[in-house]
Amino acid sequence: MITMKAVRIHDFGGPEVLSLDAVPLPQPHDDEVTLKVYAASVNPVDYKVREGSSGADLPVTLGRDVSGVVELCGTRAHTLKGDPLYAMLGNDRGGNAEYVVVKATEAAAKPQRLSHAEAAAVPLAGLTAWQGLFDHGGLKSGQRVLIHGGAGGVGHLAVQFAKAAGAFVATTVSAQDFDFVRGLGADQAIDYKNQRFEEVVEDVDLVFDLVAGETQDRSWDVLKPGGTLVSTLSEPSAEKARLRRARGVSYLTTPNAAQLAEISRLIDAGKVRPFVQAVYPLEEVARAEEQLEKQHTRGKIVLQVAA
Ligand SMILES: NC(=O)c1ccc[n+]([C@@H]2O[C@H](COP(=O)([O-])OP(=O)(O)OC[C@H]3O[C@@H](n4cnc5c(N)ncnc54)[C@H](OP(=O)(O)O)[C@@H]3O)[C@@H](O)[C@H]2O)c1
Structure with a gap:
């Protein structure tokens, strides 16, 4: 054998x-x-x-x-x-x-x-970012997205996909990652350890939550009415979604050859790395x-x- x-x-x-x-x-x-x-x-x-x-x-x-x-x-x-x-x-x-x-x-x-x-x-981080932003979050050009955890495996690809799609991107990171995420194209970096993001971000169409817990709870305040909160970690509260007239989604990433091919094209076009x-x-x-x-x-x- x-x-x-x-x-x-x-x-x-x-x-x-x-x-x-x-x-x-x-x-x-x-x-x-x-x-x-x-x-x-x-x-x-x-x-x-x-x-x-x-x-x-x-x-x-x-x-x-x-x-x-x-x-x-x-x-x-x-x-x-x-x-x-x-x-x-x-x-x-x-x-x-x-x-x-x-x-x-x-x-x-x-x-x-x-x-x-x-x-x-x-693959896994990229497909998670892709499915969260586009399949579940419906992100479109010109919209505003807040990505929690923008310097991690999923987050650093999500920042780049959202920029490539023409969105305004705000992201919460540690202060030491400011230059990193700005280099990826983020429009606004927020130091999650020293600043409350809800005091500096508003009217977002989509929150992409890679952190959960109280970060997710506080995220409803920054959503536009009709906006969406997508989490990779925990089911958003249906009650808070209703009060905010928003939508909450959590999901499990699935393998997807066609989306991976699309991600390859963005990488080979020099838009994502x-x-x-x-x-x-x-x-x-x-x-x-x-x-x-x-x-x-x-x-x-x-x-x-x-x-
Ligand atoms: N549902 C699914 O199918 C699915 C798929 C993929 C991933 N996930 C989950 O999604 C999460 C993220 O995955 P990942 O691969 O990106 O993990 P990762 O590479 O470990 O990155 C996590 C990032 O979150 C940051 N972070 C921690 N606490 C934060 C806070 N309060 N506010 C903002 N940022 C914070 C960390 O920054 P610091 O180091 O500076 O704290 C780190 O950059 C994991 O829990 C993972 O299990 C789920």
């Missing part, structure tokens, strides 16, 4: 439960391919699954983002052999591995301008997850799987 290395957990817990295991090389069916993974990225969902929030069946391989090259093809995908692809995986597989099966509905051509490490930073704060080898996945969970991160943290 041919085996490969994969990062799995056999118990829920801290970074110490991460285990680099030898597992069988996965085989593709029909329109699936097996990707040789060059890079993967870490997302909050990885440490949340590891800590047991999803109650996943164990053992489980972590990681939802990959960039790599097609190595094996299913019977209906033979034309893809050797293609560089990037993908957000469904939660039935993990990308913190040397190889992974990817479905046609999950992958798009890797942006040509990006290295595999940069490309792996994009992911920021990678740190790259660790696959073996140091525990350090990568700890940094994301416990320390201030800007943009994304990536795992280099192959050179």
Whole structure:
């Protein structure tokens, strides 16, 4: 049996439960391919699954983002052999591995301008930003959006997508990230630790909430009547939405090959670029997850799987 290395957990817990295991090389069916993974990225969902929030069946391989090259093809995908692809995986597989099966509905051509490490930073965070802003938030050119957490993995791509779509972008960040988000195109940066955003922002069409809690509660005050509050974390209060004559939505991001292809076009047109704060080898996945969970991160943290 041919085996490969994969990062799995056999118990829920801290970074110490991460285990680099030898597992069988996965085989593709029909329109699936097996990707040789060059890079993967870490997302909050990885440490949340590891800590047991999803109650996943164990053992489980972590990681939802990959960039790599097609190595094996299913019977209906033979034309893809050797293609560089990037993908957000469904939660039935993990990308913190040397190889992974990817479905046609999950992958798009890797942006040509990006290295595999940069490309792996994009799928889950990019699709979360895209679906939150446009599918659920209905953001249009000329509208005003407030993005909470604009310097993080999702936020730094959301700022750029919203600008590329012609919106006015305000965003809450730590003071040390002011120059970073202004460089991404944000029109207004607000230091969330020292300033109440509702005192300096008003009349927004959309609040994109990547923080939840009291940040979400205070956000109703800045919405226009008829505006929308979209959260990646918690269901907005129906009562507060009604009082404000607004709409509240929460959602789970889903893989989407067509949206990923659209994101590739924006990247290759030079309108959007992911920021990678740190790259660790696959073996140091525990350090990568700890940094994301416990320390201030800007943009994304990536795992280099192959050179
Ligand atoms: N529903 C879904 O399907 C879905 C998909 C993707 C992500 N998510 C969730 O969305 C959240 C964001 O994801 P991410 O990948 O962007 O995480 P991340 O990379 O860890 O970024 C989080 C950002 O939030 C900032 N932040 C923390 N407290 C804040 C506050 N009170 N006001 C403004 N900013 C604040 C942090 O800045 P500092 O470091 O300066 O504090 C950091 O830049 C996570 O909780 C994640 O689990 C959900």
